[in-house]
Amino acid sequence: MKDLERFSGKTEQMKMQNDVVPPSSQPAPQQPQAQFVTITEEEAGQRIDNYLLRICKGVPKSHVYRILRSGEVRVNKGRIDQMYRLESGDVVRIPPVRIAEKASQAAVPGAEFAILHEDAHLLIIDKPSGVAVHGGSGVSYGVIEQLRAARPDAKFLELVHRLDRETSGLLLLAKKRSALTNLHEQMRDGLTDKRYLTMVAGDWQNARQHIKLPLHKYTTAEGERRVCVQAGGMESHTVFSLLRKWNKFALLEAELKTGRTHQIRVHLASSGFPILGDDKYGDFALNRLLLKADDSRGALKRMFLHAHQITFTHPETGKPMTINAPLPAECERFLVSLGKPQATAKR
Numbered sequence: 001m002k003d004l005e006r007f008s009g010k011t012e013q014m015k016m017q018n019d020v021v022p023p024s025s026q027p028a029p030q031q032p033q034a035q036f037v038t039i040t041e042e043e044a045g046q047r048i049d050n051y052l053l054r055i056c057k058g059v060p061k062s063h064v065y066r067i068l069r070s071g072e073v074r075v076n077k078g079r080i081d082q083m084y085r086l087e088s089g090d091v092v093r094i095p096p097v098r099i100a101e102k103a104s105q106a107a108v109p110g111a112e113f114a115i116l117h118e119d120a121h122l123l124i125i126d127k128p129s130g131v132a133v134h135g136g137s138g139v140s141y142g143v144i145e146q147l148r149a150a151r152p153d154a155k156f157l158e159l160v161h162r163l164d165r166e167t168s169g170l171l172l173l174a175k176k177r178s179a180l181t182n183l184h185e186q187m188r189d190g191l192t193d194k195r196y197l198t199m200v201a202g203d204w205q206n207a208r209q210h211i212k213l214p215l216h217k218y219t220t221a222e223g224e225r226r227v228c229v230q231a232g233g234m235e236s237h238t239v240f241s242l243l244r245k246w247n248k249f250a251l252l253e254a255e256l257k258t259g260r261t262h263q264i265r266v267h268l269a270s271s272g273f274p275i276l277g278d279d280k281y282g283d284f285a286l287n288r289l290l291l292k293a294d295d296s297r298g299a300l301k302r303m304f305l306h307a308h309q310i311t312f313t314h315p316e317t318g319k320p321m322t323i324n325a326p327l328p329a330e331c332e333r334f335l336v337s338l339g340k341p342q343a344t345a346k347r
Contacts, residue, residue, distance in 0.1 A: 170309070
């Protein structure tokens with residue numbers, strides 16, 4: 001009986017061994033291969049590091065610079081540094097990189113926005129309040145991702161500048177790299193004129209007032225980006241013009257002389273005139289009261305800051321352009337609810 005049990009055990013063991021596919025017969029996992037990309041005219045002119053950061057979505061910035069330093073990235077079979085500017089026809093070798101997978105990444109829903117101007121070089125839209133311009137910082141997607149999803153045949157579409165999520169109004173996008181580069185140069189050289197409409201709390205006195213306060217960016221313990229007035233910060237300059245004035249509020253036009261993060265919001269808050277509805281730098285108690293109408297005014301459930309006008313030179317024609325975005329309906333209703341202003345600026 002014991003011999004029979006031993007024989008049965010050996011037979012079962014042999015059967016299990018026969019069921020195992022020898023390692024040599026299993027297909028070897030396919031190794032990721034380097035990519036070779038030919039640079040188009042639209043992609044030419046940008047630095048190699050910026051190009052890689054754009055196309056290698058999900059790859060940490062530190063890793064992109066590491067493969068550049070190590071020489072794994074080649075252009076026309078030669079080594080380059082991160083300052084190299086791509087030319088049309090360049091062949092770029094991009095080594096295999098591991099892209100961090102985002103959990104439950106949903107497809108971006110395509111969307112179009114109110115178009116204020118569009119031609120072969122530019123797209124200018126009226127961005128609603130509450131919509132981010134791009135994904136990141138807890139936001140899955142924004143205007144740029146939605147427009148790309150809605151326009152899958154667009155060869156090039158990039159943000160020329162940014163607006164805060166809570167700010168509505170004019171947003172410029174470039175449809176050609178040459179337009180993007182040209183407009184960036186205009187902004188850097190102070191050749192564009194951007195105007196915003198905003199409503200503040202307080203007794204504003206001056207018809208025209210310059211505010212020059214240095215701004216410093218920092219991150220809160222919760223990871224939120226904030227800005228404060230601080231000596232040694234970035235030089236910042238905003239010009240405010242009084243348009244209408246009521247007992248407790250004032251409607252201002254803000255003219256940006258510099259373009260710092262949250263510049264208008266922080267300049268006003270630090271001067272004692274918080275923007276209505278500003279949930280980062282505003283009067284939080286007042287914001288809560290504004291959510292409901294009372295006998296003296298209607299309700300306001302958003303930040304009253306709107307990019308209403310921009311003037312620039314068209315990157316292709318060289319002609320000056322001024323584009324306007326009307327004040328959103330919710331802001332217009334709030335203005336009307338305040339009744340006749342105590343003072344109205346002569347324009």
